[in-house]
Amino acid sequence: MGSEDPGWSDWRRPAPTPTQQRNDAWLALAVLCGALVMIVLVNSVGAFAFGDAPSLAEQFAWGAGVTAPLVVRRRYPLVVLFVVGALFIAAQVRHVGDNFVPSMALFIAIYTVGAWEQRRMVARWARIGVVVVMFGWLGFGLVRFLIGPEQKFENAAGPLDPVLASVLYGIGFNLLYFLSAYFIGDLAWLSARRQAELEDRAEQLRQSQEQNTRGAIVAERMRIARDLHDVVAHHVSVMGIQAAAARRVLETDPDLARSALQLVEQTARSSVGELRGLLGVLRTSDEGEGADRPAPGLDELPELVDNARSAGLVVEHGTYGEPRPVPAGVALSAYRVVQEALTNVVKHAEARTVDVRVRFLDTALEVEVSDDGRGRATDNGGGFGLVGMRERVAVHGGEFEAGPRRGTGYLVRATLPTTVQKETR
Template sequence: MTTPDPWSQWRRPGPTAAQRRQDVWLALAVLAGAAAVTVLVRSMGAFVHDETISTLVEQLLWGAGISLPLAVRRRYPLTVLLVVSAVFIAGQARHVADNLVPSIALFTAIYTAGAWSRDRVRARVARIGVVVGMFGWLGFSLVRELLEPVGPFENAVGPLDPVLASVLYGVAFNVLFFLSAYHFGNTAWLSARRKEELEHRAEELRRSQEQNMRGAVVAERVRIARDLHDVVAHHVSVMGVQAGAARRVLDRDLDLARSTLQTVEDTARTAIGELRGLLGVLRADPAEEPGPEEAAPADEVLGAQTSSPGLDQLPELAAMARSAGLEVVHGVYGEPRPVPEGVALSVYRIVQEALTNVVKHAGAAGADVRVRFLEQSLEVEVTDDGRGVTSGSGGFGLVGMRERVAVHGGALEAGPRRGGGYRVLARFPA
């Protein structure tokens, strides 16, 4: 079953104010042309008929009657067509001096009905009716002329009979005249429809691009929020634990307190370095990448790496968790192989978030971090022996983990362990 074309019922909008003014000027120009042609024809004595019974005033009135309706041709195309057609036939019946300007007005009216009429069925019927009526009038005029005495045609030298040639010429000329007006009117209407269809599709494309852009912005904001959460939550949690430990032993063991505060300082530097990397991504102009001479001073001050962390930095995470009082075992199983940078970063962030939750909420004594290089997948598992909880109220840790895994087509399992503690397992396809 074919889907109907939604543009098949299109209706052309009415003329604009500028187009209405153009129609008024066109009507005045046709009126001026009719008056000028009438004066010239009467001055030359070159009447269409052998003798005319119309006075100059009457002929000027006929010119006004057939030209002034064109002032509203695009607002009332069918009405103007019928009025101009009626005046055209009536003017010929009264032996108007010339047919040039009336023919121009009739052509314009037929064209406008095809180009601007909103009701396509009525436009087709009206134009066909006018054409049939005009040919009927042409046939009547030819018969009337044939019944009258015909001149000697002194200059006729062709192979056809002069009367037959005159009839064929009149018929061929009128066929070409009316078919042209009909065809060009339809072409103008189709052109207007195609133009509006293209504009409509261009607008839809623009809206789609804006929607995609908004979606990309939202996705980027979610990613940035996720990274900020991972960086801030983990490092600040470690700093809080270490600062509390330093406060408790400050009066009893200065060396231990000094070591603990050093860990707080190192953790702060790492957090600042990672935050600087995120902000650098936000501020970076793709066309202007900073050179080494620009980045070196900041690195020296911060003492941090600007590259994305990955699997090689997991031992550092384990060491930081140990400094917070958590016994962490880190193991790699299977044959290590290179993994995409995005997957490596996601693994790092998942382990970082899981260890942060263990330190903050689990009340655990130990945790186990395992990375498995399987044939069809890469797995990372973090388990602990704590209370079997993952975060405090309102936490976004698990949400961020699931989003990171979903980006790479993986799966996440998280929940309390049967024997106690909590387990987080992330699986990434190879």
């Protein structure tokens, strides 16, 4: 979507803010002070713009009248332009001593119409009309100059006739003056429109990124639910088998029945703990392709390490602490974190060595993958990504850390609780 997009060709600039209106008042005050200073200086030197001038008080009045409309220049640009233009000509008719500051006020008025007038066609023709009137007034002055008393150019030394040179100078200077005010105003309007386009694009990009992130989170939650489906199904199956066994031997072998029922109790608690973690995060499940595959766990980590080595990496794999059984859901999440971390290393890190560590802590399982590459990670929607790893760890109430290492490389660390959390009421 560029500046020529039809949707932006009809763009309307927002009304000036209170801050901009206050700035206009300060600008008008500054120009007014400049006008008063210039009038005092010109009268003190006696270098009047038109050879003579009215009283000092009248000149002050004219200076205030020409500059005061600038206070509302952005709110009423057309009105300000016409008022300033009319007062500009009237002040010259009265031969006000200073012509510099009134010219500055007229320049600002023309510029403001180009930069702020909402009706672009009206802005264009209003400025063209004012410029035509000003050149008409200039032509009238030049005619009076040509038919008036002959001017003496005592120090003239150029190749052109002094009168012709004076006329060309006046026309060239005014052309530059009015064209500058006209086109600088248009550039200000285009700059404001492009800024609005950039802000609109930035907002669209932000919304798109949020949507992509939400989509990645939803997709990963569905993937988590599909993976954990196997875990829960396994627990339920075990409970059913053990309960049936306990029922059969309840009268003939009470000890065996008691042992089976204890296993049912332990399995039920483990299942409830995992389901409780899902309740706060997941709202749906995916029974698509791969739902019947056994869920991988810590025993499959050596296979991941071997795959990374086959990609040309030097991989160190170590297990620390006393290995013990952990909930199947925790094992699955640990496996997925290591899997994606190694995938990111292979695809993006440009690393040579990778260190995979599994730590059995007192109440948690910690997995850590670090490399010596460039330390770049990805969160694209096509892979598991940091978003998915963080979501998976959050299911179990764990902690997730990912970021550049000191010096070089990247670190991914996940800490997953292995004890069943008590339900809070």
